[in-house]
Amino acid sequence: MKLLSDFDGVWTHPEEEARAQGVALDAALVAAAPPERREAARAWVERARREIAAEPTRWGWAPGGRIAAFSDEDPFGEHSAMLHVLAEHAKSDPVAGAIRDGVLAAGHGSLEAFGLASHLEGVQLVEAARGPGVLAAAAEAGRALLGSSVEIVVVSNSNGEKLARWFGHAGLPNHPHPEREAGALRLRGNAGKHLLDRAGSEQLVLDGVAIELRRPRYEAILREEAPDAIVGDVFSLDLALPLSLKRTDPAWRHVRLFWLVHDYTPARMQRAIATAAPEVEALTSGLPGVAASLLG
Numbered sequence: 001m002k003l004l005s006d007f008d009g010v011w012t013h014p015e016e017e018a019r020a021q022g023v024a025l026d027a028a029l030v031a032a033a034p035p036e037r038r039e040a041a042r043a044w045v046e047r048a049r050r051e052i053a054a055e056p057t058r059w060g061w062a063p064g065g066r067i068a069a070f071s072d073e074d075p076f077g078e079h080s081a082m083l084h085v086l087a088e089h090a091k092s093d094p095v096a097g098a099i100r101d102g103v104l105a106a107g108h109g110s111l112e113a114f115g116l117a118s119h120l121e122g123v124q125l126v127e128a129a130r131g132p133g134v135l136a137a138a139a140e141a142g143r144a145l146l147g148s149s150v151e152i153v154v155v156s157n158s159n160g161e162k163l164a165r166w167f168g169h170a171g172l173p174n175h176p177h178p179e180r181e182a183g184a185l186r187l188r189g190n191a192g193k194h195l196l197d198r199a200g201s202e203q204l205v206l207d208g209v210a211i212e213l214r215r216p217r218y219e220a221i222l223r224e225e226a227p228d229a230i231v232g233d234v235f236s237l238d239l240a241l242p243l244s245l246k247r248t249d250p251a252w253r254h255v256r257l258f259w260l261v262h263d264y265t266p267a268r269m270q271r272a273i274a275t276a277a278p279e280v281e282a283l284t285s286g287l288p289g290v291a292a293s294l295l296g
């Protein structure tokens, strides 16, 4: 039995890290504007935040313009969405344009790279103050799964060093992919689940929610790993493509899909998945719930 697991939102509750990222990001956006436009930039940032909250599905993590995950799917989503709003508004709004130009002039190769820098800054601040954030209950569930001969591969957009550091802190044995050892986690960082096929779009529509499916980096990992179960918290990133594979590829028919529902999970996604994707097992009990379900 092989379980393919996401990291944040499965092994952690990323509320604090996301809050710190938001503070770092907004400050960096304002600072990117030239001094005479800082006040206007501050007002623009506040307006952009309100816009995202008002239309969560209009904005998201959208490198290249197409939405890879909606702004409201986890606590990091609204920060990724700030870069989406910035890219769009910079086309016509001079304040947004000045912020974007300042970001790029400061040496960030792209708005995405700038967003990642704010993410790393937020995580680093929280890690320095609190320590790594693998939840005790998740670590215990992980140990129970590994102890019952369940192979666990962690496939995450986070980098492998962070994953190794956080799991090590929690006392969970781990190795970077492709090293493997029975009873240890195998870590595949920088998985690029958000990277969409530039050549074209294909969408899974669940009760009116349209989710991009063509994720070549993630698909290659999924096909290589051929897991028996998958767990994640951001439906668009983690589970939409596996659900499509389960529906279309006989080799994937048996694969169990666990979607962790947290306090931040949008009610609209819960309704859509309950209505249109009964194959998905929505759990409010976190990784311990997955362990209980798999181990019986």
Ligand SMILES: [Mg+2]
Binding pocket: 006, 007, 008, 009, 010, 074, 232, 233, 234
């Ligand atoms: Mg996650």
